[in-house]
Amino acid sequence: MRKILDKFVTGFFVVTLGIAWYCSTKFYIKPDKHSIVVYDVFGKEVKLEGVRVDFKTQNVAQSYISEYKKRFPHYNFAMAIEIPEIKKNTIPRIFKKIQR
Structure with a gap:
């Protein structure tokens, strides 16, 4: 009897x-867009001609930042990430998807 109870508790x-785990990983939201922001010596945001600022992946944006730091030593570069809006009421949506 004790072995059966142990199996039920473990299974539960x-x-x-x-x-x-399924609920937490299923609705992980990945960033859609990565952007490079350029700052001058005084800390003000500026736009430079010939600098690509929009990227799909973080690795490419980071690579461009390191290249631009070598080319433009008097400017600072930072990465901005645009995250899509998080949908609310995730638990009811999960159960609706499971019931389909």
């Missing part, structure tokens, strides 16, 4: 943690 926790 495995299923509960599995559902929690």
Whole structure:
């Protein structure tokens, strides 16, 4: 009897943690757009001609920042990330998708 109870308790926790993991990773929101922001010596934001500022991935944006730092030593470069809006009421949406 004790072995059966142990199996039920273990199964319950495995299923509960599995559902929690699925719910937390299913709706992870990745950034859509990475941008480079250029600052001058005085800390003011400026626009430079010939500098590409919009990118799809973070690695490419970081690579361009390191290249621009070599080319334009008197300017500072920073990366800005645009994150899409997070949808609310995620738990009801999860259960609606599961029921379909």
